[in-house]
Amino acid sequence: MKWAPALFGLLALALWQAAVWIEHVPVYVLPGPLAIVGAFAADPVGLLTALASTLLVTFAALFVAAVLGGAMAVAMSASRLAQAAIQPWAVALQVTPLPAIAPLIIIWVGDPFVALVVCATIVAFFPLFANTASGLASAPPELDDLFRLYGARRWQTMALLRLPAALPYFLSGLRISGGLALVGAVVAELVAGSGGFASGLAYRILEASFRLEMPRMFAALVLLAIAGIVLNFGLGAVGRMILRRRGVA
Amino acid sequence: MLTVNTVGRVFPGGIEALRDTSLRMDETDFIALLGPSGCGKSTLLRLIAGLDQPDSGRLDWDGGAPVPGDIGFVFQDATLLPWSTAEDNVFLPLRLRGMTRAEAMPLVHAALHRVGLAGFETARPRALSGGMRMRVSIARALVTKPRLLLMDEPFAALDEFTRHKLQADLLEVWKQAGCTVVFVTHSIYEAAFLARRIVLMTPRPGKIAAEIASSLQPVAETRLDPAYAALVTEISRAMAAALA
Ligand SMILES: Nc1ncnc2c1ncn2[C@@H]1O[C@H](COP(=O)(O)OP(=O)(O)O)[C@@H](O)[C@H]1O
Numbered sequence: 001m002k003w004a005p006a007l008f009g010l011l012a013l014a015l016w017q018a019a020v021w022i023e024h025v026p027v028y029v030l031p032g033p034l035a036i037v038g039a040f041a042a043d044p045v046g047l048l049t050a051l052a053s054t055l056l057v058t059f060a061a062l063f064v065a066a067v068l069g070g071a072m073a074v075a076m077s078a079s080r081l082a083q084a085a086i087q088p089w090a091v092a093l094q095v096t097p098l099p100a101i102a103p104l105i106i107i108w109v110g111d112p113f114v115a116l117v118v119c120a121t122i123v124a125f126f127p128l129f130a131n132t133a134s135g136l137a138s139a140p141p142e143l144d145d146l147f148r149l150y151g152a153r154r155w156q157t158m159a160l161l162r163l164p165a166a167l168p169y170f171l172s173g174l175r176i177s178g179g180l181a182l183v184g185a186v187v188a189e190l191v192a193g194s195g196g197f198a199s200g201l202a203y204r205i206l207e208a209s210f211r212l213e214m215p216r217m218f219a220a221l222v223l224l225a226i227a228g229i230v231l232n233f234g235l236g237a238v239g240r241m242i243l244r245r246r247g248v249a
Numbered sequence: 250m251l252t253v254n255t256v257g258r259v260f261p262g263g264i265e266a267l268r269d270t271s272l273r274m275d276e277t278d279f280i281a282l283l284g285p286s287g288c289g290k291s292t293l294l295r296l297i298a299g300l301d302q303p304d305s306g307r308l309d310w311d312g313g314a315p316v317p318g319d320i321g322f323v324f325q326d327a328t329l330l331p332w333s334t335a336e337d338n339v340f341l342p343l344r345l346r347g348m349t350r351a352e353a354m355p356l357v358h359a360a361l362h363r364v365g366l367a368g369f370e371t372a373r374p375r376a377l378s379g380g381m382r383m384r385v386s387i388a389r390a391l392v393t394k395p396r397l398l399l400m401d402e403p404f405a406a407l408d409e410f411t412r413h414k415l416q417a418d419l420l421e422v423w424k425q426a427g428c429t430v431v432f433v434t435h436s437i438y439e440a441a442f443l444a445r446r447i448v449l450m451t452p453r454p455g456k457i458a459a460e461i462a463s464s465l466q467p468v469a470e471t472r473l474d475p476a477y478a479a480l481v482t483e484i485s486r487a488m489a490a491a492l493a
């Protein structure tokens with residue numbers, strides 16, 4: 001059972017390679033898996049450096065989104081006024097398609113790295129914000145009553161009840177936002193093109209497609225997919241570890 | 250200690266949860282508030298705790314209004330902080346009034362010991378059974394040495410064996426702590442076994458219908474006493490009359 005996904009994957013790759021060989025599909029239409037591995041082997045440093053650049057944007061954006069999303073959720077939970085002021089803007093930000101505003105952001109924010117981080121942050125922000133907000137409100141009302149009974153100050157209820165209750169929600173938001181930050185970084189790079197940072201994996205994909213270097217383009221795509229999967233599982237594992245250490249998972 | 254004076258409470262939407270409810274509680278009383286669900290028992294308890302305000306009537310406290318720690322509250326669920334150990338959960342009321350851990354720990358351990366949880370100080374709620382979680386909740390309510398302990402159907406979700414044990418242990422805790430207990434229940438058997446005074450409530454609007462005094466010994470063996478069965482019968486008859 002455990003090996004079923006790997007076996008299935010290998011089988012699919014073998015069929016793909018066989019189809020490409022038997023049908024003599026030209027490499028600029030669809031490269032086989034071996035050609036893709038070959039393209040990676042031809043320039044591993046270049047592709048991995050590009051991946052590192054994209055991941056740098058991803059993690060920077062994830063960090064900013066975690067801090068901003070968390071802080072705004074806390075502000076909202078602490079004050080009704082803040083809630084009324086923040087909520088509609090957060091939703092507006094969420095429903096705005098990134099490709100539509102990325103060009104503006106890239107023009108406004110002079111520095112290309114910062115511009116990419118801003119774009120990826122916009123995509124990664126909402127799950128962190130919304131999850132933390134519902135986590136802060138997730139404690140059962142009896143516990144609120146208990147804190148009131150003992151005359152707890154607002155900051156005490158926040159520190160001892162709401163924030164700890166929100167942690168699992170924040171961590172699952174972080175996992176969702178990790179993947180989104182990567183997507184945001186890639187989309188922003190694609191929009192920016194050569195006018196942007198010009199060092200990320202998405203730019204390598206653009207470049208390879210212009211030159212019809214399909215195997216290289218696919219190699220970059222595969223790297224991106226692997227990075228996304230590792231990011232997702234990694235953030236999930238970190239979250240589970242933190243919750244286990246706190247005795248709540 | 251406290252006189253509830255013709256108190257009324259109408260919730261938004263027009264539900265009259267309590268009307269003209271009067272009840273006097275004295276030092277070391279053990280009162281059971283007994284009635285079918287929806288008759289306003291929890292509402293009355295929350296008013297006494299200061300978690301809700303009456304729309305009419307007054308609460309008159311002998312010797313001044315209570316300060317935090319004078320009242321302990323035990324809910325139907327243990328309502329523990331799942332990320333905190335048993336001792337940190339019991340520490341909470343003291344922590345909220347600014348006591349340091351070092352100052353509080355002797356009191357915390359004494360409270361856990363009193364409910365039979367010595368040795369479980371560092372256990373998390375997940376690792377404890379339902380009955381043990383309820384014991385932590387009772388220790389948390391006792392740790393401030395409250396004058397008044399309010400309990401809202403605390404054993405309703407437990408199995409019968411655990412419930413019997415906790416009821417008997419609660420009597421011991423009450424005798425040692427010397428506080429007043431107001432215990433909400435919808436079980437006639439529980440009210441008859443525990444309380445010195447059994448106060449019957451009826452719904453729509455919530456009212457106090459009758460009060461029955463118990464002369465049973467507050468000990469575990471009472472359950473086998475024919476007088477206990479007689480009291481259950483007496484309460485059942487009074488409840489049937491009140492609801493008729
Ligand atoms: N916060 C509230 N808002 C509106 N109605 C309420 C509220 N709390 C209780 N009630 C209503 O008041 C009545 C008495 O409730 P409660 O005191 O919880 O009864 P009991 O504890 O005896 O089961 C019920 O009809 C209940 O639906």
Ligand SMILES: [Mg+2]
Pocket residue numbers: 290291292401
């Ligand atoms: Mg109730």
